[in-house]
Amino acid sequence: MRTFEPELIIFDCDGVLVDSELLSCQSLADGLAVAGVALSLDEALKLFLGRSTKAVLEHYRSLGRELPESFLADLKQRVRDSFSASLQPIPGIAALLSTLAVPCCVASSSDLDRIKFSLQFTGLIDHFGDRLYSAEMVARGKPAPDLFLYAADRMGIPPARTLVVEDSVSGVMAAKAAGMTAWGFTGGSHYHGRDGHGILEAAGADRVFDCMRDFSGNL
Structure with a gap:
């Protein structure tokens, strides 16, 4: 060939x-927990690995769950803090x-x-x-x-x-x-x-x- x-x-x-995938997916799971949504790290990897934050919002919107307006800003800071410590x-x-x-x-x-x-x-x-x-x-x-x-x-x-x-x-x-x-x-x-x-x-x-x-x- x-x-x-x-x-x-x-x-x-x-x-x-x-x-960065474990760091970002753990940040996502932690951010969702604050918003009252339970998501394990394994579930985050299966659902959102390689996906955008827009896809996260659309996923929960399709389930009838609107995430708080502060969610994306909070997630961005969580990811930044995690990356600064461990990336x-x-x-x-x-x-x-x-x-x-x-x-x-x-x-x-x-x-x-x-x-x-x-x-x-x-x-x-x-x-x-x-x-x-x-x-x-x-x-x-x-x-x-x-x-x-x-x-x-x-x-x-x-x-x-x-x-x-x-x-x-x-x-x-x-x-x-x-x-x-x-x-x-x-x-x-x-x-x-x-x-x-x-x-x-x-x-x-x-x-x-x-x-x-x-x-x-x-x-």
Whole structure:
């Protein structure tokens, strides 16, 4: 089989560049508890991994539950505090980004402010510059393909020549719906004790890997 040679690599941020999924999902569960909504960490991972805060509001609205107006601001502060205390880059990601010869960008369900904070805090921002794309920029978030199509269009690369690196089911589904090659990454701490390979393969990932030093061997 001929090796795929992408002209663009789109990285998700949370769980791919920074090890943030457990931190953000715990912050979500804690924020919902304050709003009177019970949600365990495992449930948060299953329901909202890779999804936007808009998706959280829409989920509870569909259940007839409107969250307080203060919820999003409270959640943003909880996430910021948690990241400031504990956020780490994914092991090996800085070395990988330093050696890539292919143009790359970030496309994340997080808002742009959070993306920038995460990458600045972990020292990764210089690898991307202003090539940061957020679900805020499109009508529909993941698993819809809108964000990845928008990012590829801004980068001037056809979807068929684009590789997406994702850690979530919704992200893999979005990449495949966009006509892109999708690689699942399971090296984040949120996959410890979970069958990440099975989860992302079932979502349609073309390949799944769990260590950034194995990335170039897949190209």
